[in-house]
Amino acid sequence: MKLMMVIVxxxxxxxxxxxxIQNQIRATKFETSGLYSNKKNVTLFICVEEEQQERILTYIQESCTERKEICEVWEYNGNMMVQAEKTLKIxxxxxxISEVNQIMKF
Amino acid sequence: MKLMMVIVxxxxxxxxxxxxIQNQIRATKFETSGLYSNKKNVTLFICVEEEQQERILTYIQESCTERKEICEVWEYNGNMMVQAEKTLKIxxxxxxISEVNQIMKF
Amino acid sequence: MKLMMVIVxxxxxxxxxxxxIQNQIRATKFETSGLYSNKKNVTLFICVEEEQQERILTYIQESCTERKEICEVWEYNGNMMVQAEKTLKIxxxxxxISEVNQIMKF
Known part of the structure; x- marks a missing residue:
């Protein structure tokens, strides 16, 4: 089994x-944020059989697209952290993907 | 050392x-939710020695029981996501359980 | 590649x-809490190349120091869980640190 951690x-x-959900994939949802960009995002933990992996990567690829956006970021001005606006790839x-040794249900 | 991720x-x-707590097990608590059932749950990260593992699994087994419950779920009706009530095993x-290579305390 | 989970x-x-941020390390931030001490903390997931690892551990060591503090804790009084004040090392x-098999960006 593999653990997929998907930050989206x-x-x-x-x-x-x-x-x-359409494809009956179970996951646990963590509300997270980026350290740098300050933006909220979601991290999903999905536990998958080896043979499901490719299929799930396809869902991710089809759902998530990279775009450019103006973001508030933290920057170090040599003295202190300041907020600044920047165009980031978002x-x-x-x-x-990492190994899971064992899965148990109670 | 092993990392146990316990979704409860x-x-x-x-x-x-x-x-x-009674048994002095340290853990980090994440407030999470299920992708499908929309229900809040808790994910604990517990780092354990191999020989503690069985004991902790016993605590989990004794504390967490499966039951049936009516839940609001997200369903795909062929066109869009809709909310529906369903009896789920909850x-x-x-x-x-996965491997941890190294643990450090500062 | 390695996954560093840093609880701070x-x-x-x-x-x-x-x-x-100064050193352009990307991370995902989880708002977590300690099971025992009830205190909010932060868990960072940082994915690193083997050769970055030492450098990041130095940043952690320089930023995070252990101190003593009076905390509200949960204790089991033989009958039920009660809140108590205790001096804890905080x-x-x-x-x-664990292995990551694969990293993908979409």
């Missing part, structure tokens, strides 16, 4: 959630 | 937390 | 965040 932007989340999704 | 329903959480706990 | 106290978080950071 708020704007893309609804579309991805729909695709996963969205898309980041996926980490 | 809100109703079962108090009982499990009591058992863990509760119990799901546990993922 | 609220008081130390600002300092650590500054160091990470702060510092706890770091778990």
């Amino acid at each position: 932007q708020d704007q893309d989340y609804a579309k991805l959630a729909t695709r996963l 969205g898309g999704a980041t996926v980490f | 329903q809100d109703q079962d959480y108090a009982k499990l937390a009591t058992r863990l 509760g119990g706990a799901t546990v993922f | 106290q609220d008081q130390d978080y600002a300092k650590l965040a500054t160091r990470l 702060g510092g950071a706890t770091v778990f």
